[in-house]
Amino acid sequence: MSSINARPYESVPARPVAFIGLGVMGLPMAGHLARAGHAVTVYNRSAAKATAWTGEFGGRSAPTPREAAAGCDIVFCCVGNDDDLRSVVLGPDGALAGMKRGSIFVDHTTASADVARELHAKALELGVQFIDAPVSGGQAGAQNGQLTVMCGGDAAAFDVARPVAMAFSRAFTRMGESGAGQLTKMVNQICIAGLVQGLSEAIAFGQRAGLDMQQVLEVIGKGAAQSWQMDNRGKTMVQDQFEFGFAVDWMRKDLGLVLEEARRNGARLPVTALVDQFYADVQALGGKRWDTSSLIKRLR
Template identity: 80%
Template sequence: MTSIAERTYESTPARKVAFIGLGVMGYPMAGHLARAGHSVTVYNRSSAKAATWVAEFGGAHKPTPREAAQGADIVFACVGNDDDLRAITLGADGAFAGMSSGAIFVDHTTASADVARELYRAAKTLGLSFVDAPVSGGQAGAVNGQLTVMCGGDSAAFDAVKPVAFAFSRAFTLMGESGAGQLTKMVNQICIAGLVQGLSEAIAFGQKAGLDMNQVLDVIGKGAAQSWQLDNRGKTMVADKFDFGFAVDWMRKDLGLVLDEAKRNGARLPVTALVDQFYADVQAMGGNRFDTSSLIKRLK
């Protein structure tokens, strides 16, 4: 069975691309690029995972980011954090060392705005372009090729990447200069943190009140309380199911980036800081890999 959903791809000229990082997001994203007709070379820290990807989608895998990036028009990446991103871009085996002048590096990692600006400058000195392009939509969005991508960088590089990136996205938008994509993703995570906590409290309250919460969610989902979280996570929260989606560990990493940025820009985030600590409680309960909707477990 394929690891990506069947879909129709827009017709775009085939490009030579690389994809670095074949985790739960990168694996299907790279797969959509291959299915869309692009020539894809991959790199992953676990070469066995890279070999599995090639067996499923074709293309090639290389032992270093530098070798994977050689000859690519566009190098996509989706790794864990700032340090991982520096490790795959900089140094003798980094992607930048293998990229040709004029090539574009597109980073889908949720990372800091600072590292985005740092790598934008480093790329520019080498005659390369760098676009920070974090995504929203989770694993399901990656598998279905329906991610929302928020970008920061130069408009020329963005315009060159956009038609290729539509292989795995439904929206691909330039938000501003370097770092703006990461800052937009932080706004996204602030919204999600508050929404999930509110939904958790609402469901726990309704259950204590003896209501049929599946029926309640059907009703209020047709009104002003409707949200993606309610539609996609409400009933699984009622059923106490959390073995899917975006993990608590990842959300804490993202909220750490948000709170660090808020210290720099002076934004006040009292609810976000509180929900971050609630997620720490879930981690202490052994819920590191639970979906973010597991906030409700604190209330039961």
């Protein structure tokens, strides 16, 4: 069974591209690039995943990021955190060492705005453009090719990358200069944290009150309380099901980035800081790999 779902692709001239990082997000994203007709070279720290990817989608795998990036017009990347990103971008085997002048590195990792600006500056020294481009939409969005991508970086480089990246995106939008994509993703995570906590409290309250919460959600979902979280996670929260992708461990990593940025820029985030600690409670309950809607577990 394919790891991506069928979708129509825009007619875009084929380009030689690379994809670094074949995790739950990167693997299907790279698959959509291949299905859209691009010549894709992949690199993954675990070589077995890269071999499996080429078995499904064709293309080729490379033993280092440098060799994957060699000769490519665009290098896409999706890894775990700032340190993982530096490890595949910098150094003698890093992607920048293999990239040609005028090429573009598009980073889909949710990382800090600082590392985006750092790598953007290093790329420019080599005549390469760096775009920070974190995504929203989760594993399902990656598999369906329907991710929302928030970008920071040079406008001309963005215009080149966008048609190619639309193979796995429903929206690919430039938010400003380097770092703006990561800052926009932080706004996204702040919104999600508050929404999921509110939904958790509402469902727990309704259950204590003896209401049929499936019916309640159907009713209030047609009014002002409606949200993506309610539509997509409300019913499964009622059913105590938390196996839907974006893990608590990943959310805590993202909220750590948010809170560090807030300390730097002076933003006050009392609710976000509180919800971050609630997610720590969920981790202590054994829910590190439960999805983010598992916040309700600490209320039961």
